[in-house]
Amino acid sequence: MPTILALDQGTTSSRALLIGADGRVLDSAQEEFPQRYPRDGWVEHDPEAIWDSQVRTARAVLERAEETPAALGITNQRETVVVWDRKTGAPIAPAIVWQDRRTALECRRLREAGHDALIAERTGLLIDPYFSATKLAWLLDHTEGARARAEAGELAAGTIDSFLLWRLTGGAVHATDATNACRTSLFGLDAQDWDDELLDLFRVPRALLPDVRDCASDFGTTTREALGVGLPVGGIAGDQQAALIGQACLAPGMIKSTYGTGCFVVLNTGGSPVRSGHRLLTTVAYRLGGKPTFAVEGSIFVAGAAVQWLRDGLGVLDHAAETEALAAQAKADSRVVMVPAFTGLGAPHWDAEARGAIFGLTRDTGPAELARAALDAVAHQTDDLVAAMRADGGVIESLRIDGGMVANDWFCQDLSDVTGLPTERPVMTETTAMGAAMLAGVQAGLFASLDEAASLWRAEKRFEPKIAAHARKARRARWQDAVRRTLVS
Ligand SMILES: Nc1ncnc2c1ncn2[C@@H]1O[C@H](COP(=O)(O)OP(=O)(O)O)[C@@H](O)[C@H]1O
Numbered sequence: 030m031p032t033i034l035a036l037d038q039g040t041t042s043s044r045a046l047l048i049g050a051d052g053r054v055l056d057s058a059q060e061e062f063p064q065r066y067p068r069d070g071w072v073e074h075d076p077e078a079i080w081d082s083q084v085r086t087a088r089a090v091l092e093r094a095e096e097t098p099a100a101l102g103i104t105n106q107r108e109t110v111v112v113w114d115r116k117t118g119a120p121i122a123p124a125i126v127w128q129d130r131r132t133a134l135e136c137r138r139l140r141e142a143g144h145d146a147l148i149a150e151r152t153g154l155l156i157d158p159y160f161s162a163t164k165l166a167w168l169l170d171h172t173e174g175a176r177a178r179a180e181a182g183e184l185a186a187g188t189i190d191s192f193l194l195w196r197l198t199g200g201a202v203h204a205t206d207a208t209n210a211c212r213t214s215l216f217g218l219d220a221q222d223w224d225d226e227l228l229d230l231f232r233v234p235r236a237l238l239p240d241v242r243d244c245a246s247d248f249g250t251t252t253r254e255a256l257g258v259g260l261p262v263g264g265i266a267g268d269q270q271a272a273l274i275g276q277a278c279l280a281p282g283m284i285k286s287t288y289g290t291g292c293f294v295v296l297n298t299g300g301s302p303v304r305s306g307h308r309l310l311t312t313v314a315y316r317l318g319g320k321p322t323f324a325v326e327g328s329i330f331v332a333g334a335a336v337q338w339l340r341d342g343l344g345v346l347d348h349a350a351e352t353e354a355l356a357a358q359a360k361a362d363s364r365v366v367m368v369p370a371f372t373g374l375g376a377p378h379w380d381a382e383a384r385g386a387i388f389g390l391t392r393d394t395g396p397a398e399l400a401r402a403a404l405d406a407v408a409h410q411t412d413d414l415v416a417a418m419r420a421d422g423g424v425i426e427s428l429r430i431d432g433g434m435v436a437n438d439w440f441c442q443d444l445s446d447v448t449g450l451p452t453e454r455p456v457m458t459e460t461t462a463m464g465a466a467m468l469a470g471v472q473a474g475l476f477a478s479l480d481e482a483a484s485l486w487r488a489e490k491r492f493e494p495k496i497a498a499h500a501r502k503a504r505r506a507r508w509q510d511a512v513r514r515t516l517v518s
């Protein structure tokens with residue numbers, strides 16, 4: 030059976046998965062890599078650590094594989110930017126991660142100068158440090174000589190997919206796909222290309238940027254130096270769009286919600302961009318044969334990251350999975366509410382300056398109540414997004430869920446209770462990798478179309494809401510009050 034190698038470069042780990050043409054995961058490898066928090070609100074990655082972990086996982090899977098995969102697909106944490114030297118391939122600075130807030134003041138300046146409308150109209154995005162453009166400008170302004178070198182064409186930049194692709198092809202291909210490009214604030218949704226006016230506004234030289242291609246395209250071939258084998262790279266998509274594809278949400282109205290470091294709820298809206306009146310983003314879901322399909326997205330910066338903070342920051346857990354038993358043990362009358370605004374709040378609040386808070390602490394609050402509050406916060410934030418989508422006219426009847434957190438049954442049930450929606454967990458929870466594999470498989474001719482590949486999707490478990498309407502209302506009110514008390518701007 031033909032196979033596809035999918036590289037899933039996430040915020041906390043790099044993964045490589047060998048996926049069969051029947052949609053099954055045949056093998057996988059995963060490596061976590063260090064997160065750096067050098068200052069309040071800053072989040073950085075070492076691009077070499079990303080590269081090394083990604084290559085090691087890919088090579089591990091390839092060495093165990095019986096046959097050479099037919100194609101390779103890449104999916105990645107989005108918005109995070111790397112700038113590197115075109116001659117040596119060496120990064121000139123650490124990668125600035127999507128969660129990083131260092132450009133909050135610059136974003137405020139752009140908002141005060143009245144650029145919101147132009148940016149929203151062209152890109153479907155708001156002005157926020159989340160997106161790549163201000164991060165790129167920051168790197169050029171704060172790295173000695175970088176701006177002049179960028180203008181002279183000596184440097185290349187891109188999101189993580191671009192950086193990996195460059196390295197995988199030995200510097201032969203500097204490209205990205207439309208789903209990653211549309212998260213930079215530099216890409217016109219209508220034109221489906223970099224926008225000169227936005228490049229001027231954000232002061233990013235065009236010479237720095239990759240070529241933008243369809244999600245299923247010829248992205249070149251890996252070198253033997255990189256992976257020990259020449260594989261055609263046929264698919265690229267940002268991880269949330271890849272998860273939408275991997276969850277088989279290919280028809281307008283279908284919706285998925287992914288719980289990794291952050292949480293991203295994405296609603297397929299079909300062939301024309303739909304603008305939100307409630308501060309959700311308009312984004313490219315995928316682009317095939319030059320034709321974009323669009324989505325509306327709600328982005329939450331902290332989901333599994335709150336669990337990670339309990340583990341690594343507070344040290345009250347050894348493993349993320351312990352939150353499941355802990356949450357179940359929490360005292361039923363606990364009113365602890367955690368607003369995990371560690372790096373500001375994303376949709377629908379977009380408050381870059383808010384910081385986290387915990388309300389309702391009592392002398393008997395312990396790790397169990399904190400664990401429950403952390404999981405609960407993710408469910409409430411999801412419901413905030415569902416409410417915004419409904420206010421925009423969206424009809425939402427259930428959620429297809431995935432990501433690291435959905436291994437936690439307590440969380441899945443809580444999500445269903447808090448949102449009042451049935452939630453469906455698929456058999457194949459590696460939906461992000463699956464999306465990348467589907468795209469690469471279409472390009473390699475293993476699937477006649479994305480729809481054919483999507484027919485492989487199966488539900489593993491469905492969680493139904495179990496709490497009474499009045500209990501849900503009371504919990505929602507407590508959450509909304511806590512958020513109000515956390516907002517800064
Ligand atoms: N059983 C679990 N319960 C709660 N959270 C979990 C569980 N397993 C993993 N996580 C959280 O999920 C995140 C990892 O999910 P993943 O989809 O791999 O994220 P990413 O792609 O952002 O690196 C981590 O933040 C981790 O804390």
Ligand SMILES: O=P(O)(O)OC[C@H](O)CO
Nearest residue numbers: 039040106107289290291
């Ligand atoms: O690494 P994840 O799975 O949390 O996804 C990160 C997103 O792509 C950021 O927009």
